Amino acid sequence: MxxxxxxxxxxxxxxxxxxxxxxxxxxxxxxxxxxxxxxxxxxxxxxxxxxxxxxxxxxxxxxxxxxxxxxxxxxxxxxxxxxxxxxxxxxxxxxASNYSLGVNIFFEMNAYLAKMMQHLDQYKIRLEEIHHTQKLDAPSGTAITLAEGILANSKYKNWSLDTGEKDEIVITSKRIDDVPGTHIVEYNCAVDSIEIKHTAHNRxxxxxxxxxxxxxxxxxxxxxxxxxxxxxx
CATH class of the missing domain: 3.40.50.720 (NAD(P)-binding Rossmann-like Domain)
Incomplete structure (x- = not known):
């Protein structure tokens, strides 16, 4: 080829x-x-x-x-x-926002979890992404894909960066030297939390x-x- x-x-x-x-x-x-x-x-x-x-x-x-x-x-x-x-x-x-085989499995898990959680209004979603300081865009394309997977399977209406309305998924972006990519989706309520996470070790x-x-x-x-x-x- x-x-x-x-x-x-x-x-x-x-x-x-x-x-x-x-x-x-x-x-x-x-x-x-x-x-x-x-x-x-x-x-x-x-x-x-x-x-x-x-x-x-x-x-x-x-x-x-x-x-x-x-x-x-x-x-x-x-x-x-x-x-x-x-x-x-x-x-x-x-x-694709991310070609990692593991991340694409993570996308499927994220959408499935969102579908299971869609009627449990006591849980609030937190989405965080961490990348190296050379990354130019924020939030990452991967984080946006994760947010879109949740939007398609929940009552949330949109996503926003750092702050948002009640019906928006808030994405937090962090830039740290030499981090290839970490993405966290967390559902929080007063009694417990559910978290899925993907961590890339290299490119x-x-x-x-x-x-x-x-x-x-x-x-x-x-x-x-x-x-x-x-x-x-």
Missing amino acids: KVALFGYGKMGKMIEQIAVQRGHQIIAKIDVGTTEIDFTEMDVAIDFSMPSAAYGNIKQCITHNVPIISGTTGWLKDYDNAVTLCNEKKGAFIY EGFALGAVIAAEWIIGKTGVFTMRDVLNLG
Whole structure:
């Protein structure tokens, strides 16, 4: 599999390492300052770039009939446009806020727990995410996905950062040096608490999941998620 990397920071380098270990070839490393891109040899593209660049990268790949896996967060105002373009061009596209296989299992647990708790109004939800200080967006895309999983299975109406109304899920974001990613969902009431937590020990899990998604999407047409890749539907 010939892979193009859009974004060659820490995640891009980790993806390169994992992809090569799995027998794939990195044929392009596209980063800030790249002016010419050859799409003709790409089997698949993996985008871990910047929020300001992600949609442009996705659009170019779909237009050039290159399947693309995107893990960049902070660009989702253009997500619907990417879906429309992918369907029009009969392309292939996966976006995930987190490609870790464990996190995607965690997403399923979170939604299931929210469904079980939806009629227990005495419990209030606390959602916290902790990341390294280089992370640009807050809350994390993973935290937003967790909040959306709760919203779809509860009486809460929205989420907010740090403070919120009674019907909003409050997300607390912390930035601490060298923390790959920790996410906590807690249900609190006067008598007890229920907590689920995912802790990433390093970035390798994110990179492995992205490469697995890239392997999976080859030969497919449509807009997919990690639920499709992992057959969680």
